[in-house]
Amino acid sequence: MKERIMGSMQAFSKAMFIPVLILPIAGILIALGNVFTNQKLIDIFPFLDNPVTTGLGMILSGSLVSILGNLGLIFCVGLTVGLAKKEKSVAGFTALLGYLVFVNAMNKFMELNGLLLKEDALQGTGQTLILGIQILDMGVFLGIILGIVTAYIHNKFIDTEFKGAAQIYGGSRFVFIVLIPVVILLAVALTYTWPFFQHGINGLGTIIHRSGNFGLFMYGALERLLIPTGLHHLVYTPFLYTSLGGVQEVGGHVFEGARNIYYAEIADPSVTRLSKSVIWDARGISKMFGLLGACLAMYHTARPENKAKVKAILIPAAFTSFVAGVTEPIEFSFMFVAPLLFVVHAVLSGLSFVVLSILDVRAIGPNGMIDFLLFNLPLGIAKTSWPMYILVGLVFFGIYYVTFRFLITKLNFKTIGREDHGKETKLYSKKEYREKKNQGKGEKLQNNSELAKIIIDALGKAENINTVTNCYTRLRLTLKNPELVNESILRNDTGASGIIVKGQNVHVVYGLRVTSIRKAVDQYLGRKEND
Known part of the structure; x- marks a missing residue:
């Protein structure tokens, strides 16, 4: 049940x-x-x-x-x-x-x-x-x-x-x-x-x-804590699109939900100050600033001989988080090897909402810096207090860095670049993935079809796969027998940054390239979108 x-x-x-x-x-x-x-x-x-x-x-x-x-x-x-x-x-x-x-x-x-x-x-x-x-x-x-x-x-x-x-x-x-x-x-x-x-x-x-x-703290913390289950969307969606996130009259019309109110207010030139409900959508502090501090801490605590590889891995992941708000490649790099860091991350994320509320900041950046620039700068400082948002972000960058560096070194967490000798990191750059895959074969992957075959084999072959879909960063599957999943191959040979198994539901985290991977898997299985 x-x-x-x-x-x-x-x-x-x-x-x-x-x-x-x-x-x-x-x-x-x-x-x-x-x-x-x-x-x-x-x-x-x-x-x-x-x-x-x-x-x-x-x-x-x-x-x-x-x-x-x-x-x-x-x-x-x-x-x-x-x-x-x-x-x-x-x-x-x-x-x-x-x-x-x-x-x-x-x-x-x-x-x-x-x-x-x-x-x-x-x-x-x-x-x-x-x-x-x-x-x-x-x-x-x-x-x-x-x-x-x-x-x-x-x-x-x-x-x-x-x-x-x-x-x-x-x-x-x-x-x-x-x-x-x-x-x-x-x-x-x-x-x-x-x-x-x-x-x-x-x-x-x-x-x-x-x-x-x-309430803001619990909201921000839960939205992060539920990421391993894939249910974090059920936390923020009601606040963004229903009356739980506020009810506001804008231009003679009543709007419900933090994001709906925000969109209505930025379209109404008569609004001189955004309503405080927009804070429910201010999820960008940890994405644009906090996790960058965490990445820097992981880099500085890596073994000297591994720092070049760690830099190649973390810089693309940090850039994606900062620009587009895609955080899972970073979060999965420490979520399982150091769960305490993930709990700290959730707590700090919740605290960022509280700080923005106390300082009465009305700016948002739900999906990274691109959204932040488009949504806030044209509205002006009086309407959003966006410079204070940046200042809060820089403060949390420092808090994340100090906290992560202290815990990693104090508790000897095996984050990226600190693994025991003979073990490899669990997050791969595109270049490293191809090099690793080609060792001993003398040839490169010609297209996504070969990658799809590796993924399907690691999931227990085609006959073990019931459904294949994807979200923003995850390949989401339902399998007949989840015990057949080979997590080592998915991580080391396909570049997956995380695998979650919940009953017959299996999530494989690939980041922004997941859409092309899903299409390749569908094509290899001979399935159409409507199958």
Whole structure:
């Protein structure tokens, strides 16, 4: 039972990537639109004062903010696609149809029972307009619920076939036939039950916000501590996209969730100071500064004869963390050889949120320096206090460095470059990986097909692999027999920086190259994306 629950949670976490990872693109374009319409920047750069760039800025901001008002639909389709085991495109189309049926069914049921309020006074009433249709305000939870329900029905009935004249109603058509009564009954049930859930969610949000800095600390620490399980996305996603992260009126519209509020506020020129809710999305201190201090500490504590290799390994990993916010290659370099360092890392990450809150900093950098520059600099110091964010980051760089160096030397942790003689490091640069793989063979890898074969063999051969997907940095698989996994080959021969086995779920960490690796594995297995 425990393994089934963990497997379901990991599948859900994995599916959340589809809607969650696309939303920052909208945020970056909204920020770009803000650059073209920011009067302070126009005063500094007069060439921006023209109808082409200002018009483009207004179009970018105005059009993409609309995405924030339709997160329910985005999460419904995205989750369904992520959770569907086959024919994912059909599942996404079915989810769209189910969403439309649900919204209209709830509206008609509320209308028949006299539950609809006046449309011109919905703010704060628990009702809202979705696609121009008035229903209960369920926010992103509507998309999550319908996404899970649609994916379950799709997976259960997609292979249903009939004979004779009824055969045209099999497959995806039968899925939709089953889905219609389910979503209608769900709309009726949620009309009466959702207000109680909403009251509970609002109460939880109140408790979290009233807990102040302690709540921020726990949030930041848990978001790091759950990385080995792959469930850390379930910590920050509710705060970024639901009322747990705050509720704010911006430009006459009410937005829920730290990131939604932030995107709305940077698109509204009348906002002179960002709301404090943005701190829930200020995860960049440990990514841009803290882990750089940890890397420097590991380099300085490495054996003298290993420092050249350690430098070649850590510099690319540190650069990726600083620029793009991808931290797992660094974290997995000490997570298992020195778990205490990982706990310290989580604690310091939580403390960074507290410090930003105390200093009333409103800048964010969730995915590294690129995001930090795009989101904060155009808004100005008054709106974000971004120089203080940099200062806090430099302080944490020093704290990480001193703490890691002290613990590594005091407790003799076998971090990169400190391994016992005869043992190799567990994180490889691309050059070292190729050199190691080619020893004794006299030839280089010609393409990813050879790498895919090594990975598949190390996972217990093709027949042991049930499913293959990936997130931002991990190859995520479900295996028939996880005991067949050869972790040594995955680490030493394919450059994996970490392997996590939880029941039948196996995660292999490859960093930013994971997408190309996943495609190579799929191609070698002869599988298509929808298989």
